[in-house]
Amino acid sequence: MSAIFAVTIPKWGIEMQEGTVTEWRVQEGAKITRGDELVDIESDKIVNTMEAPASGVLRRVLAEVDS
Numbered sequence: 001m002s003a004i005f006a007v008t009i010p011k012w013g014i015e016m017q018e019g020t021v022t023e024w025r026v027q028e029g030a031k032i033t034r035g036d037e038l039v040d041i042e043s044d045k046i047v048n049t050m051e052a053p054a055s056g057v058l059r060r061v062l063a064e065v066d067s
Helices: none
Strands: 020-024 037-042 047-051
Touching: none
Parallel strands: none
Antiparallel strands: 020 037, 037 047
């Protein structure tokens, strides 16, 4: 059985308290490779693109756009 990796939003900067998902760059069920651009997250100051922490299949998205 393959491992399951929870994808969590990293804290970009000392003062970052929350972030908003602005775009998912892959759809549920898509195969991804570690380092692929996965999701765009907006903080108070900038929009960062988070990379996939592991290779596999994106099984489920729990944070929808604008959440």
